[in-house]
Amino acid sequence: MYIVQIASECAPVIKAGGLGDVVYGLSRELELRGHTVELILPKYDCMRYDHIWGLHDAYCDLKVPWYGSEVLCDVLCGWVHGRLCFFIEPHDKDNWFRRGKYYGCDDDPMRFAFFSKAALEFLQQSNKRPDVIHCHDWQTGLIPVMLFEIYKFHGMEHQRVCYTIHNFKHQGNAGTEVLYATGLNRAPYYFSPERLQDNFNPFALNYMKGGITYANAVTTVSPHHAWEAHHGDFGYGLGHTLHVNQHKFKGVLNGIDYNLWNPKVDKYISEAYTPDTLENKLYNKKALRERLMLGHDDRPLVAFIGRLDEQKGVHLVHHAMYRALNRGAQFVLLGSATSASINDHFQYEKAHQNDNPNCHLELGFDEELSHLIYAGADIMVVPSNFEPCGLTQLISFKYGTVPVVRGVGGLVDTVFDIDYDEGRPPEKRNGYVFYQSDNYALETALDRALDLWYTDRGGFQQLQRQGMACDYSWNIPGEQYIKIYDGIRHR
Numbered sequence: 001m002y003i004v005q006i007a008s009e010c011a012p013v014i015k016a017g018g019l020g021d022v023v024y025g026l027s028r029e030l031e032l033r034g035h036t037v038e039l040i041l042p043k044y045d046c047m048r049y050d051h052i053w054g055l056h057d058a059y060c061d062l063k064v065p066w067y068g069s070e071v072l073c074d075v076l077c078g079w080v081h082g083r084l085c086f087f088i089e090p091h092d093k094d095n096w097f098r099r100g101k102y103y104g105c106d107d108d109p110m111r112f113a114f115f116s117k118a119a120l121e122f123l124q125q126s127n128k129r130p131d132v133i134h135c136h137d138w139q140t141g142l143i144p145v146m147l148f149e150i151y152k153f154h155g156m157e158h159q160r161v162c163y164t165i166h167n168f169k170h171q172g173n174a175g176t177e178v179l180y181a182t183g184l185n186r187a188p189y190y191f192s193p194e195r196l197q198d199n200f201n202p203f204a205l206n207y208m209k210g211g212i213t214y215a216n217a218v219t220t221v222s223p224h225h226a227w228e229a230h231h232g233d234f235g236y237g238l239g240h241t242l243h244v245n246q247h248k249f250k251g252v253l254n255g256i257d258y259n260l261w262n263p264k265v266d267k268y269i270s271e272a273y274t275p276d277t278l279e280n281k282l283y284n285k286k287a288l289r290e291r292l293m294l295g296h297d298d299r300p301l302v303a304f305i306g307r308l309d310e311q312k313g314v315h316l317v318h319h320a321m322y323r324a325l326n327r328g329a330q331f332v333l334l335g336s337a338t339s340a341s342i343n344d345h346f347q348y349e350k351a352h353q354n355d356n357p358n359c360h361l362e363l364g365f366d367e368e369l370s371h372l373i374y375a376g377a378d379i380m381v382v383p384s385n386f387e388p389c390g391l392t393q394l395i396s397f398k399y400g401t402v403p404v405v406r407g408v409g410g411l412v413d414t415v416f417d418i419d420y421d422e423g424r425p426p427e428k429r430n431g432y433v434f435y436q437s438d439n440y441a442l443e444t445a446l447d448r449a450l451d452l453w454y455t456d457r458g459g460f461q462q463l464q465r466q467g468m469a470c471d472y473s474w475n476i477p478g479e480q481y482i483k484i485y486d487g488i489r490h491r
């Protein structure tokens with residue numbers, strides 16, 4: 001099969017969070033299974049050019065219709081750790097992808113509407129006719145809309161779309177201007193409840209709703225979150241739209257790429273290890289402590305890695321830090337804040353903990369350091385308010401780091417409480433789970449993890465090995481996506 005992935009991220013060249021990991025990991029898995037995969041991405045000024053091999057011009061003077069005129073683009077092509085990627089670079093007066101950041105601009109809806117349009121123009125003009133276009137999140141929600149309303153009539157009638165939602169909270173809203181810019185026009189047609197009209201703001205179009213409505217298959221990134229989004233509050237207003245489209249909606253649990261996330265081969269960690277040589281994990285704890293100038297006494301090390309966003313339960317991250325410190329553990333945080341107020345809060349905490357030999361807060365994005373933290377920590381906290389899948393607990397398992405998580409979304413599908421998950425034999429359990437979102441609930445799980453570390457080192461190591469034995473590779477999800485593609489492609 002010929003599959004084109006269109007997304008706003010692909011790790012490690014463009015990564016703001018888990019979306020990038022998934023786009024890369026899934027593409028690699030599909031290729032390993034013998035399919036042809038190409039990726040289309042924006043060419044941001046701030047992406048990691050050091051991860052692209054052989055970047056060269058692939059298609060010059062791509063003319064993309066925009067507001068009844070045209071925007072000239074170059075398309076460059078290169079390999080990102082073996083994956084063939086096309087990068088679209090518009091020569092526009094607003095410098096859409098030359099902002100020094102991936103997201104967070106007032107005109108994000110217009111930037112990514114343009115990217116979606118340009119990606120389709122590129123396919124159309126370069127005569128690429130994939131069996132399946134797989135697009136991701138709100139940034140590419142307009143792709144199926146434009147494919148079936150415009151490009152279908154220009155030689156692309158056989159293409160089918162799979163649309164994956166990684167985060168329902170960000171849906172992409174715009175007004176009529178986006179219809180005139182993209183050439184969709186016909187405002188009354190699209191501003192209807194069956195098409196793109198937002199379910200709560202009648203004056204807004206909703207890209208994600210468009211993606212759900214027009215795509216041939218819609219997925220989110222875990223079965224439990226699919227249920228929550230459809231039946232609970234986590235669809236952020238799209239529950240009804242999911243209900244109407246339930247015949248084509250399902251949850252497929254993410255995998256992680258064990259070529260990249262694997263303590264046996266990881267080049268960013270100080271000492272390789274496997275379940276059989278778990279004692280070598282200690283060298284990584286030592287290296288992490290040296291790098292962050294932490295003390296070296298015999299204490300457990302608790303970590304958090306993630307975007308510092310309301311989604312991640314920042315109030316509980318804050319509490320986990322103080323609880324861990326009070327219980328005599330060390331605490332390491334790696335995160336970049338998504339709002340000024342959260343950033344200010346953690347900057348204040350960082351200054352406050354500056355001289356503490358048992359605490360380190362690293363505020364920013366640092367891929368290399370994240371690997372060493374996964375390898376060096378004993379316990380990883382994931383106290384999310386909502387979590388469509390969650391990759392940090394999956395990576396933690398592979399590195400023998402025990403997750404302490406809140407039981408929501410994909411965390412429910414992947415973490416099984418060692419003390420309380422009665423539906424599963426003890427040797428298949430792998431972490432600690434709590435359910436409420438107050439401090440006390442977090443303590444009930446974090447304390448149990450720390451108690452085991454303090455009182456039964458052998459038991460703790462056994463739990464680490466049980467996590468390492470779990471298979472959260474792309475193997476099974478890869479197969480599930482192929483089935484979905486097969487079900488929608490034109491025969």
Ligand SMILES: Nc1ncnc2c1ncn2[C@@H]1O[C@H](COP(=O)(O)OP(=O)(O)O[C@H]2O[C@H](CO)[C@@H](O)[C@H](O)[C@H]2O)[C@@H](O)[C@H]1O
Nearest residue numbers: 017018166306307335336364365366370387388389390391
């Ligand atoms: N400051 C930092 N420095 C270095 N690395 C950092 C970092 N902050 C985060 N990371 C890394 O980024 C990834 C984050 O994964 P998450 O599952 O938390 O994704 P996120 O919430 O962004 O995405 C959404 O998409 C993913 C993928 O579908 C879903 O798993 C998730 O639930 C959903 O919210 C991990 O690889 C983590 O190590």
